[in-house]
Amino acid sequence: MYEKWGIKNEYQVKLMDYVKGETSGCKLATLKIDGKYAYGWCKHESGIHRLVRISPFDSQNRRHTSFASVTVFPNVNEDDNSDRVNIIIPSSDLKIEAFRSSGPGGQHVNVTESAIRITHIPTKIVVQCQFGRSQHTNKALAMTMLKAKLYDKAIKEKRDAKQEQYSGLPKNSWGSQIRSYFLYPHRLIKDGRTGLETNKVDAVLNEGELNEFMEASLIYYKKKTNDLFI
Known part of the structure; x- marks a missing residue:
């Protein structure tokens, strides 16, 4: 859809x-x-x-x-100085794993361990990408996804600090689709x-x-x- x-x-x-x-x-x-x-x-x-x-x-x-x-999640541009939250990700906070792709794809799928999974250790956020044609491409895309998730998390934390302003908004839960x-x-x-x-x-x-x-x-x-x- x-x-x-x-x-x-x-x-x-x-x-x-x-x-x-x-x-x-x-x-x-x-x-x-x-x-x-x-x-x-x-x-x-x-x-x-x-x-x-x-x-x-x-x-x-x-x-x-x-x-x-x-x-x-927004796609956070590292060169965009208008970001309301500055996302810095030390390499020591990352666990990076390579694995073989398992989803639909062309002849490159399942041939090499080009898929990448990245775990952000402090938050336990996990992202993975497997449809790039190389490990380097998948790693770059996965890092983009991770930064977007961390940005979104930081923005939500700022909103929580002003919870009364958003008290009328519906919650994302299984009982309130x-x-x-x-x-x-x-x-x-x-x-x-x-x-x-x-x-x-x-x-x-x-x-x-x-x-x-x-x-x-x-x-x-x-x-x-x-x-x-x-």
Whole structure:
């Protein structure tokens, strides 16, 4: 869905990591979306998304509810002096491991240990990248991901220091999904924050038609915080 959205809006989209589910589907995927205002558009997609459908894996055709957690991080530019938080990562804080790629890919996948996993020891944050064509490329991309996560963590800690200002915002928890996608018994997508609804389920899920939801979320959070860029 987000890959289709990025391509539709002429962003550069790159699959950074992919982990298959234990029985089927996808357990984890990491996308990098590059382009002007990409983070601004996507940042409020962070949260829990709920899917209600008749599972194709259930022989009794029962209704199943699935949850997916979406997290959006900014791509922090080391040369950008406008950063509100300065991220410094000493090499002594890193554990870097090489391993063989396991996700979908071309002829280079599983040939050499070119995939990279980096653990930030103080925070225990782990990132990995396996779809670059070399270990050097994957390491650089993984470091970009790590810095983005550390930046996001630091920003959230600053927000927590002013918790009363954000007390009206919904929490990202399994009991408070931000959006629900109903494929059964009716076809409907509803945003739990803005109240926006649409029956264009295929357009959203299969074609990435998310702009209407993203715009509504930006307006919602602007009213909540009086700061569109928080």
